[in-house]
Amino acid sequence: MTSAALASYSLTAIYSAMGVYLFAFIAFTLDLAKRSAETPVAAISAPARVGLMSRVGGTAVLNRVPIAPSAPARRSNRFERAAFALTILGWALHVVGTVLRGIAAHRVPWANMFEFSLTASAIIVGVFIAVQAWQNLLFLGAYITGFSLIVLGFGTVGFYVNVVPLPPALQSYWLVIHVFVATLGTAFFAIGAGLSLVQLIQARREAKQFSGLKFLDTMPDAEKLETLAYRVIVVGFVFWTFTLMAGAIWAAHAWGRYWGWDTKEVWTFIIWTIFAGYIHARATRGWRGSRSAYLAIVGFAAVMFNFTIVNLFFKGLHAYSGL
Amino acid sequence: MSRPSDHIDSPVPAPRDGVIQPKLGPIGYVRYFWRQLTSMRTALFLLLLLAVAAVPGSVFPQRSSDPNGVTQYFSNNPSAAPTLDKLQLFDVYTSAWFSAIYLLLFISLIGCVIPRTIHHAKALASPPPKTPARLERLGAFSAFEIEADASGPALTAASAVDSGRAVLRKAGYRVRMFDGRGPDGPELSVSAERGYLRETGNLVFHFSLIGILLAVGIGGGVGYTGQKVLVVGQAFANVRLTFDAFTKGRFFSDSDLQPYRIRLDKFAVKYEESNRNALGQPIDYTADVTTFDAAGKATPAVVKVNDPLRLGGNDIYLLGNGYAPWVTVKNPAGKIVYSEPVPFLAQDANLTSLGIIKVPDGLASQVGMRAFFYPTAGPPDANGVLGSVYPDLRNPVLSLVVFTGDLGIDKGVPKSVYVLNTDKMTPLAGPGAADGTTALRLKPGESAQIPRGLGSITFENKAPDSEKADLSQSVQRFVSFDVHRDPTQGWVLFFAICVLAGLLTSLFIPRRRLWIKVVELTDGRMRIEYAGLARGEDPTLEAAVSAVAQRHSQQLGLKLNL
Numbered sequence: 009m010t011s012a013a014l015a016s017y018s019l020t021a022i023y024s025a026m027g028v029y030l031f032a033f034i035a036f037t038l039d040l041a042k043r044s045a046e047t048p049v050a051a052i053s054a055p056a057r058v059g060l061m062s063r064v065g066g067t068a069v070l071n072r073v074p075i076a077p078s079a080p081a082r083r084s085n086r087f088e089r090a091a092f093a094l095t096i097l098g099w100a101l102h103v104v105g106t107v108l109r110g111i112a113a114h115r116v117p118w119a120n121m122f123e124f125s126l127t128a129s130a131i132i133v134g135v136f137i138a139v140q141a142w143q144n145l146l147f148l149g150a151y152i153t154g155f156s157l158i159v160l161g162f163g164t165v166g167f168y169v170n171v172v173p174l175p176p177a178l179q180s181y182w183l184v185i186h187v188f189v190a191t192l193g194t195a196f197f198a199i200g201a202g203l204s205l206v207q208l209i210q211a212r213r214e215a216k217q218f219s220g221l222k223f224l225d226t227m228p229d230a231e232k233l234e235t236l237a238y239r240v241i242v243v244g245f246v247f248w249t250f251t252l253m254a255g256a257i258w259a260a261h262a263w264g265r266y267w268g269w270d271t272k273e274v275w276t277f278i279i280w281t282i283f284a285g286y287i288h289a290r291a292t293r294g295w296r297g298s299r300s301a302y303l304a305i306v307g308f309a310a311v312m313f314n315f316t317i318v319n320l321f322f323k324g325l326h327a328y329s330g331l
Numbered sequence: 332m333s334r335p336s337d338h339i340d341s342p343v344p345a346p347r348d349g350v351i352q353p354k355l356g357p358i359g360y361v362r363y364f365w366r367q368l369t370s371m372r373t374a375l376f377l378l379l380l381l382a383v384a385a386v387p388g389s390v391f392p393q394r395s396s397d398p399n400g401v402t403q404y405f406s407n408n409p410s411a412a413p414t415l416d417k418l419q420l421f422d423v424y425t426s427a428w429f430s431a432i433y434l435l436l437f438i439s440l441i442g443c444v445i446p447r448t449i450h451h452a453k454a455l456a457s458p459p460p461k462t463p464a465r466l467e468r469l470g471a472f473s474a475f476e477i478e479a480d481a482s483g484p485a486l487t488a489a490s491a492v493d494s495g496r497a498v499l500r501k502a503g504y505r506v507r508m509f510d511g512r513g514p515d516g517p518e519l520s521v522s523a524e525r526g527y528l529r530e531t532g533n534l535v536f537h538f539s540l541i542g543i544l545l546a547v548g549i550g551g552g553v554g555y556t557g558q559k560v561l562v563v564g565q566a567f568a569n570v571r572l573t574f575d576a577f578t579k580g581r582f583f584s585d586s587d588l589q590p591y592r593i594r595l596d597k598f599a600v601k602y603e604e605s606n607r608n609a610l611g612q613p614i615d616y617t618a619d620v621t622t623f624d625a626a627g628k629a630t631p632a633v634v635k636v637n638d639p640l641r642l643g644g645n646d647i648y649l650l651g652n653g654y655a656p657w658v659t660v661k662n663p664a665g666k667i668v669y670s671e672p673v674p675f676l677a678q679d680a681n682l683t684s685l686g687i688i689k690v691p692d693g694l695a696s697q698v699g700m701r702a703f704f705y706p707t708a709g710p711p712d713a714n715g716v717l718g719s720v721y722p723d724l725r726n727p728v729l730s731l732v733v734f735t736g737d738l739g740i741d742k743g744v745p746k747s748v749y750v751l752n753t754d755k756m757t758p759l760a761g762p763g764a765a766d767g768t769t770a771l772r773l774k775p776g777e778s779a780q781i782p783r784g785l786g787s788i789t790f791e792n793k794a795p796d797s798e799k800a801d802l803s804q805s806v807q808r809f810v811s812f813d814v815h816r817d818p819t820q821g822w823v824l825f826f827a828i829c830v831l832a833g834l835l836t837s838l839f840i841p842r843r844r845l846w847i848k849v850v851e852l853t854d855g856r857m858r859i860e861y862a863g864l865a866r867g868e869d870p871t872l873e874a875a876v877s878a879v880a881q882r883h884s885q886q887l888g889l890k891l892n893l
């Protein structure tokens with residue numbers, strides 16, 4: 009098959025993925041609406057667990073001390089399950105489209121802005137799907153699918169470029185490592201920002217500043233959201249630190265210096281510093297809670313700014329948008 | 332943990348309202364100031380300030396990375412630029428205010444980590460703390476009671492706690508035994524602690540940041556960077572004066588330059604020829620060079636983009652390239668007064684290139700030429716203007732606008748080789764020429780007369796023996812090499828790896844204390860308690876406590892029902 013044909017199949021798969029994501033987004037929104045009608049989950053406090061031991065093969069009879077009942081798990085509703093299934097389906101198409109693009113180009117599919125939007129959103133959705141195995145974060149589904157739809161929309165409409173070979177400066181295995189890890193970091197920051205956003209709203213609600221948005225009752229409380237956000241973001245931070253270093257090593261090979269305050273380097277540094285600030289904020293009295301959540305959101309906004317405005321309008325050596 | 336007093340794990344200071352603060356003496360002030368500087372809040376503030384302060388450097392062109400952009404900014408915004416320059420907005424990363432922020436941050440960092448290191452060293456040497464009297468108050472707690480039991484091997488409190496100690500040691504805890512008396516009877520307990528590596532990692536992380544800063548600073552002081560443009564066939568020696576541009580650190584001395592020589596033998600460019608969306612896009616640059624060491628021994632080598640050449644402690648990079656048409660100028664008597672390859676600067680992707688030729692001596696008056704070179708000239712547009720349609724040499728054309736008069740270079744003031752100041756010159760050929768003479772257009776091998784009988788000019792064909800139609804080798808290319816010496820680069824990398832390793836250990840190694848307590852109850856029963864306390868973020872504390880309980884009960888031959 010020719011490269012052009014593969015590229016057009018890739019695009020078809022991406023458009024299909026967008027269609028499926030749209031339905032997933034609608035279903036996730038309906039899920040949120042449905043949650044408003046649910047009875048709230050009892051607050052879960054960590055019970056002191058008291059159990060019993062029995063002696064194997066012996067006559068051991070054990071004193072039984074009552075175990076605090078654990079809170080009933082919330083039952084997922086139809087929309088939530090359908091939305092998640094659609095997300096997985098859309099993601100499968102998305103991955104197919106992205107991989108086909110890579111095959112068409114004979115290289116990793118992240119060498120210009122169009123390809124980067126495909127890969128980055130695929131990884132964001134992929135990470136979102138994967139974290140469900142660890143924690144049910146499906147309440148972020150509308151945010152994640154909506155976000156990916158926007159990224160793919162801009163990518164296909166605004167940034168589309170035909171398959172072209174790599175300029176010499178990009179012909180390096182660092183392209184594979186550096187950009188991929190940056191994307192992974194971005195995915196974790198995206199989820200972290202979503203959690204922080206819900207945390208902020210939840211915190212206001214807990215402070216009785218407003219009483220609408222009843223679906224928030226079905227979500228974890230602000231403190232739990234903050235802990236979840238923190239765990240996701242520190243993973244993103246480790247990836248970002250690696251990205252920064254890998255970028256410096258690559259720059260030393262390609263441009264003859266490991267750090268030169270090129271615009272893109274500047275912004276990578278700014279983002280790193282904001283998230284270092286976030287981690288500090290969480291360890292600073294008076295800053296844990298909403299204030300650190302704002303920093304997480306600002307950090308992710310900077311990531312987005314770096315990818316869009318800096319790529320398109322700022323001058324620098326990273327002129328690889330392909331536009 | 333001797334963390335800053337406003338760290339989330341530090342005890343909350345007692346409220347001081349109502350108490351009249353004692354007057355601070357000078358030492359008190361210094362101490363107060365130091366406390367403020369090394370607080371978490373200050374570190375946080377300075378970090379965020381640093382992020383904000385870095386922004387203008389991406390908005391305004393910087394002298395370090397984009398000197399031409401700065402020049403352009405000055406000519407586009409003549410009124411604002413000088414003010415911005417006073418605020419050091421074109422040198423953000425070396426500016427007084429940016430430096431002040433990061434230096435303060437690093438002072439705060441040092442003030443923060445040194446006491447922590449001392450404290451940590453002490454903590455490493457001291458045994459785990461005494462078992463708390465009431466374990467059930469801790470976050471993760473479980474208790475199990477065992478009835479007195481005649482069958483099976485005797486299970487005593489001592490043996491139970493001993494095996495608990497073994498389980499904990501095996502899990503990497505440091506342990507210490509205690510015995511005492513609680514409200515319910517005699518107690519034997521083991522107190523265990525693990526995860527010192529978390530704090531170690533955190534300290535390594537912060538110290539390595541200092542390491543990076545020092546290594547970068549020292550590297551900037553002793554290193555140098557030179558640029559050299561070489562046309563195919565030319566060579567240069569690693570001597571400061573031979574470089575076209577040279578920047579050096581404060582502590583650099585000329586004797587740091589290793590004696591070697593490099594000759595550019597061949598430079599090959601591969602263009603995309605099949606993909607219609609990218610025809611003419613360069614896909615490979617390869618420079619074949621020969622290097623000569625001090626003794627004159629020749630070694631062939633290759634320099635590519637992304638693949639620098641290491642030589643004599645230097646890294647030699649292939650950064651730019653372009654065409655260098657060879658132009659010969661003769662006086663009316665036929666004597667050569669100028670003959671050399673002129674590096675042209677590419678103006679677009681198809682390498683329409685601009686070059687300046689200055690002939691100060693040997694002709695009746697000084698001559699300057701502003702020349703455009705088109706590697707593959709397309710048909711002229713409606714105004715007769717040429718353009719290049721492909722970057723390789725398929726239809727090379729050199730077009731020269733000729734001026735005569737004062738080149739302005741006699742006063743010895745260095746002038747850029749890429750700028751022709753025509754203020755004191757008259758055009759002889761090209762736009763503005765009085766007699767309407769058009770720009771001279773030459774193909775390789777062709778010559779033309781310079782108007783007013785000043786002489787002649789030849790665009791040399793450097794491959795005259797090729798077939799007539801093949802001009803693909805007729806014009807030479809030049810390469811611009813960057814030569815760098817950065818002796819601390821390896822140290823920067825070393826510290827960067829330490830930063831990453833420190834970060835991973837400090838974020839993902841849990842630090843916690845665990846206790847196993849065996850209480851002998853009065854009626855012959857025994858109660859075993861397990862409890863854990865997290866120090867810092869520890870999502871797996873509960874799981875860890877129950878894992879220890881599981882393993883311990885297995886050791887004891889008990890079945891645990893949670």
Ligand code: HEM
Nearest residue numbers: 284287291334335369370371374439440443533536834837
């Ligand atoms: C160059 C400036 C700094 C940067 C980039 C930075 C970055 C970081 C990062 C990424 C972490 C999380 C990873 C880890 O725990 O190792 C951290 C933790 C920490 N930093 Fe810094 N830091 C800086 C300066 C400081 C200063 C000045 C202080 C003291 C005032 C400080 C105190 C701490 C503490 C106490 C933690 C542990 C936080 C916790 O308990 O979770 N840092 N820092």
